[in-house]
Amino acid sequence: MSSVPPTAAALTSLARTRPAPAGTALLRSALHTRRLVLLKALLVRARSERDAVDPEVFRRFETSWRLLEQVERRCPGVVRDVLDYPTTGLWLAVALTGRTGPSLDRHLGRLESLAVTAALRAGSPLDLAVEAPGGLLSLPGVGRLRLRGPGPVRIRARSRVVRLYDEGAPYAAPTVLLLTDRRDGTLVGRGPDWTGLPVLPGSTARLDDLDPYRVPPGGFGDPVRTATDHAATDRSGWAAHWRAAQDLLRRVDADRAAEISRAVRALVPLEPTGPRSVGATMSAAPGAVLTSPAAGAPDLAETLVHEIHHSKLATLHELVPLYASGRTALHRVGWRPDPRPVAGVFQGAYAHLALADLWRRAAASPQAPGSWRRHAGQQFDDIHDQVGEALTILVQSDELTMEGREFAIGMAEHHASLGGRPPHRAWSHCV
Known part of the structure; x- marks a missing residue:
């Protein structure tokens, strides 16, 4: 469950902020490994605090875990896609730090939605009832069903067709979802109570x-x-x-x-x-x-x-890790009025270096609208020196790890390669 350590070439590529396949693959692998670690940590917490968790919540959590495992054995790509969706990460962070009691119970119930979403996207046959907190059934990355009562929702899925029954409204027509592409698990739905994510x-x-x-x-x-x-x-x-x-x-x-x-x-x-x-x-x-x-x-x-x-x-x-945690030193940067810890300096310098790269290209591009060329040229002038000052702070800091220092040096090299201002031809188009 560990990611492959980054190569020097991958780190250098990422430091320069330019898009590169090696860097993208590295980050995707790291993200998924992190999600698996956090998901396992939540399982450990739920089981270790079982006596404080509502019995029905715990039963559903364990059932959902087994369903997710079953789907993962058959369609690992679909499960990976569901786990790596951004809201899954925020859910895990909130659930792992939530207080024991009703708050934790509520967050543990989210695993049911994740497991069901993965199963439906994988085309797994299902016939089960799931909870709908607040009268809403959320399928992450897919959409939401609004119920006319508190639920539950009966889900019946066979092959490419999924029917969602509001058990609080027994005479209402079911909402229908269709698995339109088995390769990536695309689900589309229809019905007055269904809202998909575009x-x-x-x-x-x-x-x-x-x-x-x-x-x-x-x-x-x-x-x-x-x-x-x-x-x-x-x-x-x-x-x-x-x-x-x-x-x-x-x-x-x-x-x-x-x-x-x-x-x-x-x-x-x-x-x-x-x-x-x-x-x-x-x-x-x-x-x-x-x-x-x-x-x-x-x-x-x-x-x-x-x-x-x-x-x-x-x-x-x-x-x-690029920098040590727990340090209290604060530093001034040009793009913020408040002093920043080294983590903030690193984050700000990296994001603004990417913008400087973009602004330089925009100011030099005849394909960019004239107003943006002018804006980009001015922004590049303003931010270029500010990023340079922040990079000096980073390169000279004793708060960085060895990898962090090498990364900061790579950023500084790319910053230097941008020059002091965009090429002159950009300005000839600013009319």
């Missing part, structure tokens, strides 16, 4: 405005940020913004556009907190980009590049 254009990413674990309970950050409710989400608008941002990236940096398409598993709409869009990621949920509505295609493109690099570095740090 796939964003040109990618496999989902616009996730449904999953109860798409943000932590109660929100996150200061000021507190919360997810937009599904009823208030303009799905067609988000799809159009995504398409425009991807089109812009393809014209300016096709490799980055391809990386975004592969790396982003979920785009989570956030409630606006002001006139500017806000992006975020969570170390427990790599592959999810949380963002409030963007001001335009360049804004969303920059947010996607910035946030996916936070995910990449968080995943890498789980595999091979």
